[in-house]
Amino acid sequence: MSSIVTANDGKDIMPGANAPENREYNMFIGPNHPGIEGNFALKLTVEGDTILKAKTEAGFLHRGFEKLMEERLFIQNIAIVCRICVPDPDPNEENYARAIESIAGIEVPRRAQFIRVLVLELSRIASHLFTFGGHAGTIGLYTMPNWSISDRDRVLDLFEELTGGRVYHIYNMPGGVRRDLPDGFKDRVRKVMDFIEERLAEYDDLFFNNKILLNRAIGIGVLPQDKALEWGATGPDLRAAGFAHDVRKDDPYEIYGELDFEIPTERDSDAYSRLMVRRREIVQSISIVRQVLDKMPEGSVWNKQPNPLKWRVPAGDAYVRTESSKGEYAYYMVSDGGVRPYRVHVRGASVTHGVHILEHLLTGARIEDASQIMFSLDACPPEVDR
Numbered sequence: 001m002s003s004i005v006t007a008n009d010g011k012d013i014m015p016g017a018n019a020p021e022n023r024e025y026n027m028f029i030g031p032n033h034p035g036i037e038g039n040f041a042l043k044l045t046v047e048g049d050t051i052l053k054a055k056t057e058a059g060f061l062h063r064g065f066e067k068l069m070e071e072r073l074f075i076q077n078i079a080i081v082c083r084i085c086v087p088d089p090d091p092n093e094e095n096y097a098r099a100i101e102s103i104a105g106i107e108v109p110r111r112a113q114f115i116r117v118l119v120l121e122l123s124r125i126a127s128h129l130f131t132f133g134g135h136a137g138t139i140g141l142y143t144m145p146n147w148s149i150s151d152r153d154r155v156l157d158l159f160e161e162l163t164g165g166r167v168y169h170i171y172n173m174p175g176g177v178r179r180d181l182p183d184g185f186k187d188r189v190r191k192v193m194d195f196i197e198e199r200l201a202e203y204d205d206l207f208f209n210n211k212i213l214l215n216r217a218i219g220i221g222v223l224p225q226d227k228a229l230e231w232g233a234t235g236p237d238l239r240a241a242g243f244a245h246d247v248r249k250d251d252p253y254e255i256y257g258e259l260d261f262e263i264p265t266e267r268d269s270d271a272y273s274r275l276m277v278r279r280r281e282i283v284q285s286i287s288i289v290r291q292v293l294d295k296m297p298e299g300s301v302w303n304k305q306p307n308p309l310k311w312r313v314p315a316g317d318a319y320v321r322t323e324s325s326k327g328e329y330a331y332y333m334v335s336d337g338g339v340r341p342y343r344v345h346v347r348g349a350s351v352t353h354g355v356h357i358l359e360h361l362l363t364g365a366r367i368e369d370a371s372q373i374m375f376s377l378d379a380c381p382p383e384v385d386r
Helices: 065-070 078-084 090-104 110-138 143-163 185-208 211-217 225-230 235-239 271-295 350-362 367-377
Strands: 024-029 041-047 050-057 316-323 328-335 343-347
Touching: 024 367, 041 367, 050 350, 050 367, 065 078, 065 343, 078 090, 090 110, 090 316, 090 328, 090 343, 110 143, 110 185, 110 271, 110 367, 143 185, 185 271, 211 271, 211 367, 225 235, 235 271, 271 367, 350 367
Parallel strands: none
Antiparallel strands: 024 041, 041 050, 316 328, 328 343
């Protein structure tokens, strides 16, 4: 574990020196340690193997997205917002585009709405596969990341074919999407969905039903139901506490209101429950993808807008939200009638999950559980310091 250990009075403990009576020490995990979630760090105060206090430290990647957007044209920001959450970038694109559409009264073609949902669900699957690998690595099950991250590459292959980019897609545009589906793309998506669906049983044998995981995750990092609400948990972390809240159902957007899917929940609200919610969500996402492919209408994919270098969005404001793999994502945008946003505020899930809740759950936990508690909450470090 990458760490610097000092007595809590700040003096280094030299080999052979008499240890101070104070038994509390500071331990740093990250930002470049494989047990940390991205460019992120944990500063732990420990006594023995017990964490007495936890402090998260973000800011090791990029920052200031919201301010940057005020200085750039509306069209230029599409290349910025996807970087706010690298493993699941598309909710940012969709939210940003939908906020502009709400202010400007732009109608999105039906086919484009179907394609947006297709992209959002593929992104959710890719994000969850990435999280499974990271979580498994924290307890030494390194075969799982070799499998799940490799399988994630199959989804990234689809994104590369559709958008030209594997991670950052810059695909959702105000008024629709940048291009239509390539020939034969639907069949290739179906093949990838069939493959991942079959792999889930192997994931169960290797990881989800593994005795090591069961012993290390069940009862660990419990988020009480009342605190889940009080502290503002959303997404899988809230659903693992038994609350079937999902923006796709509660406040449908695009064509989610026309689709048939369930909202998985668990009751124990521990690290294992949060993992299992995400595992079950992949099943639902596969079902959504298949419905979208079967029901997708023909037609245009973009309601063409004026020259983007001179385009002025009418004065007004809008608040839109979506259900990302990390939880509820929302954008509040204000336009003053100019060629760039006057204000953009991003409300993501990661400040809540990756800072406030994580610091609470780490207090009293053991050192060896710190990384898996963090991965079970599944935050996006760059979104913390946006």
